Amino acid sequence: MSDLSQAQAISLQSKVSPQEWAMRVDVAACYRLVALFGMNDLVYNHISGRVPDEDGHFLINPYGYAYEEVTASSLVKIDFDGKLVLDSGTGCGVNLAGFVIHSAVHKARHDVDCVIHTHSPAGMAVSALKCGLLPLTQNAMFFGQIGYHDYEGPAVDLDEQQRLVRDLGTGAAMILRNHGLLTAGRTVCEAFVTMHWLEKACQAQTMAMACNTELNHPAPQTVRLTNERYKPGQRRNITELEWPAMLRMLDRRDPGFRQ
Numbered sequence: 001m002s003d004l005s006q007a008q009a010i011s012l013q014s015k016v017s018p019q020e021w022a023m024r025v026d027v028a029a030c031y032r033l034v035a036l037f038g039m040n041d042l043v044y045n046h047i048s049g050r051v052p053d054e055d056g057h058f059l060i061n062p063y064g065y066a067y068e069e070v071t072a073s074s075l076v077k078i079d080f081d082g083k084l085v086l087d088s089g090t091g092c093g094v095n096l097a098g099f100v101i102h103s104a105v106h107k108a109r110h111d112v113d114c115v116i117h118t119h120s121p122a123g124m125a126v127s128a129l130k131c132g133l134l135p136l137t138q139n140a141m142f143f144g145q146i147g148y149h150d151y152e153g154p155a156v157d158l159d160e161q162q163r164l165v166r167d168l169g170t171g172a173a174m175i176l177r178n179h180g181l182l183t184a185g186r187t188v189c190e191a192f193v194t195m196h197w198l199e200k201a202c203q204a205q206t207m208a209m210a211c212n213t214e215l216n217h218p219a220p221q222t223v224r225l226t227n228e229r230y231k232p233g234q235r236r237n238i239t240e241l242e243w244p245a246m247l248r249m250l251d252r253r254d255p256g257f258r259q
Helices: 018-036 095-108 119-125 158-168 188-210 221-228 242-253
Strands: 046-050 057-060 075-081 084-086 114-118 148-149 173-176 180-185
Touching: 018 046, 018 057, 018 114, 018 188, 018 242, 046 095, 057 095, 095 114, 095 158, 095 180, 114 188, 119 173, 119 180, 148 158, 158 173, 158 188, 173 188, 180 188, 188 242
Parallel strands: 148 173
Antiparallel strands: 046 057, 046 114, 057 075, 075 084, 114 180, 173 180
């Protein structure tokens, strides 16, 4: 049996391409950020990153590591069939549900390099509401197109992959009903920022609905205008602002994710 009492990983920096190493650092940083912002769930859930220039390979967390323990080297490289490609010796393997969900998206969406799935309390609460996400706040209005996927039990059935992909469509976010949240991005930063905004929107909605008073619903044209102004090329460029700041923050706290 492998000894999982200690989180140990051999450095892989010299064994992978500079492009893969950069992706590993970003994905490891994303795990730390998701934990820092309170969106993690013990050793469960998953964040994945497509390996650059290696068709059919992606990185995912070793099953049994806390998000605060994940490093660039400890990430496991697997293929779209779930077969191990490269492991740094953690002995943990990968979460089957993580493989099913993330391989489905990476295989179907070549424009996606990072996928994040969470079980935050606010995300699960909104996923259980028949109304879903309401455009009550500016954060929520960012999501003009959001998918919904009906709960089918723990995502360990390969047959569910086609429905996950269908329900996500070409969008960047999806609510897994009675389950949690999922975001997909062209970069790790894009997926993280999208998840951060989706989480904040869910938190605000559940807090507002808990006040048990009439909600103020913005006019439909205002919702459309707000969503339009958040589209790429309108006002800002995700990854140029947020990611360097997030990495600086992590480096001040604990640069160990880069190992």
